[in-house]
Amino acid sequence: MQDRLQLYPKQDSTPPQPTADARPGYADLQQAAEWFAVLRADDAAETDRSRWRQWLDADERHRAAWSRVEAVNAEFGVMPQVVGHRVLARNGQHRRKAIKTLAWLAAGVTVAGSVGSSREVRGYFAALTAQYRTEVGETRRQQLADGSLLWLNTASAADADYSDVLRRIALHRGEIMIQTAHDKRDPARPLVVDVPAGRMQALGTRFLVRLEERATVLTVLEGKVMISPSGKAAPLMLPAGSRVRFDADAMGTPAPADESMAAWSRNLLMPDGIRLDDFLAELGRYRRGHLGCAPEVAALPLVGVYPINDTDRVLAALEASLPVKVRRILPWWVTVEAKDPLPGKPG
Structure with missing residues (x-):
C-alpha cells in the first residue's frame, strides 16, 4: 500500500x-x-x-x-491486487463496467488486506457477476420467476437458476431471506439454496440464510427447511422458530429464532436486551470502515428499534440514551466508548 x-x-x-x-x-x-x-x-x-x-x-x-x-x-481506495490486475487488463466497455464493480468488491477485502485462496477469488468473481447484488448499507427486494420473494441484505450477492426440474438459488455472499411461492409446474419443482457448506431445501417456508466467515446460519421463520451438508455433517430438518449454524462437517445445536431477525428486510434492527458490542457488530455491516466497542461498555444491554439506512443517526441515539460517547479517530475508524466517568464508578 x-x-x-x-x-x-x-x-x-x-x-x-x-x-x-x-x-x-x-x-x-x-x-x-x-x-x-x-x-x-x-x-x-x-x-x-x-x-x-x-x-x-x-x-x-x-x-x-x-x-x-x-x-x-x-476499502476506501485500494483494490485487491489479484482482482485489480485482471480487471484493468480488459479493454473498452467491459473494462469500464468492471471498474465500476470494484467499489462493491472493496467491501470484501480480508483482514490481511488482500484476496486469499483461489476459492475466495472464485467467490468474489461470482459475487461480482451475480444476478442480484447489494452494496454495503443497501437492501433489496426481488420477485423471482415463480412468484417467490427474495430479499438481499447488505453487501450480498445471489443467483437464481430455474430449470425444468429445480428452482435453485446460489448465495455467494452476505444474507438473503426467501418467502417461497407454490410452484405452478406439475410436478412441483423443489426450491433449494446452495452455499459452499451444502444445500437447503425449502418446504413451504420463509427463511433466512447468512454466510459467515467459517459457517452458514439458517433461520426458519415459517415452515421447515432440510439441510444437507456437503461434508461429514448429518442432515437436519429445521422447523419454524429455530436457527442453526453449520458448516460442511459439523452441525450446531438449534436455537430459538423470532421475527426480529428479519427486521433488516424492513430496514430496521430490533435489539431486545442484546449486548452493545453484539449490536455494534451487526450495525457495522451497514457502513464501511471499522465500528468498535470499548470493553467497559460492551455488556450494556440494548433495546429498541433502529434504522439501518442512517447509521450515524443510530450512533447519535446511542449517545443520547446510554452512558457512551462516539469517538472518530479517522472518518472510517469509529468507536463507542464510556462517558467519563461511568455512573457508579469513580471519576
Missing part, C-alpha cells in the same frame, strides 16, 4: 508481518488507528515515524492491529 511504502526506507520497505494467531485487543486497535492518523497528517515528522516503528516492533499484536487498520483503509 502506498501509505505503508512511504513510511519505510528503501532497504526495508515492508514492515514485519504478524503471525496468523496474533490477535490485537481493543487498545492495540485504537493505538494503531491513532498512529495511522498521525502519520497521515501533513505535519508528520521523522520523529513520529521513528516512535511509530518502535511501537510496531514492540509486539506482534501491534503489527496485527496495524494490518487491520490498513485493511480497513484499503
Whole structure:
C-alpha cells in the first residue's frame, strides 16, 4: 500500500508481518488507528515515524492491529491486487463496467488486506457477476420467476437458476431471506439454496440464510427447511422458530429464532436486551470502515428499534440514551466508548 511504502526506507520497505494467531485487543486497535492518523497528517515528522516503528516492533499484536487498520483503509481506495490486475487488463466497455464493480468488491477485502485462496477469488468473481447484488448499507427486494420473494441484505450477492426440474438459488455472499411461492409446474419443482457448506431445501417456508466467515446460519421463520451438508455433517430438518449454524462437517445445536431477525428486510434492527458490542457488530455491516466497542461498555444491554439506512443517526441515539460517547479517530475508524466517568464508578 502506498501509505505503508512511504513510511519505510528503501532497504526495508515492508514492515514485519504478524503471525496468523496474533490477535490485537481493543487498545492495540485504537493505538494503531491513532498512529495511522498521525502519520497521515501533513505535519508528520521523522520523529513520529521513528516512535511509530518502535511501537510496531514492540509486539506482534501491534503489527496485527496495524494490518487491520490498513485493511480497513484499503476499502476506501485500494483494490485487491489479484482482482485489480485482471480487471484493468480488459479493454473498452467491459473494462469500464468492471471498474465500476470494484467499489462493491472493496467491501470484501480480508483482514490481511488482500484476496486469499483461489476459492475466495472464485467467490468474489461470482459475487461480482451475480444476478442480484447489494452494496454495503443497501437492501433489496426481488420477485423471482415463480412468484417467490427474495430479499438481499447488505453487501450480498445471489443467483437464481430455474430449470425444468429445480428452482435453485446460489448465495455467494452476505444474507438473503426467501418467502417461497407454490410452484405452478406439475410436478412441483423443489426450491433449494446452495452455499459452499451444502444445500437447503425449502418446504413451504420463509427463511433466512447468512454466510459467515467459517459457517452458514439458517433461520426458519415459517415452515421447515432440510439441510444437507456437503461434508461429514448429518442432515437436519429445521422447523419454524429455530436457527442453526453449520458448516460442511459439523452441525450446531438449534436455537430459538423470532421475527426480529428479519427486521433488516424492513430496514430496521430490533435489539431486545442484546449486548452493545453484539449490536455494534451487526450495525457495522451497514457502513464501511471499522465500528468498535470499548470493553467497559460492551455488556450494556440494548433495546429498541433502529434504522439501518442512517447509521450515524443510530450512533447519535446511542449517545443520547446510554452512558457512551462516539469517538472518530479517522472518518472510517469509529468507536463507542464510556462517558467519563461511568455512573457508579469513580471519576
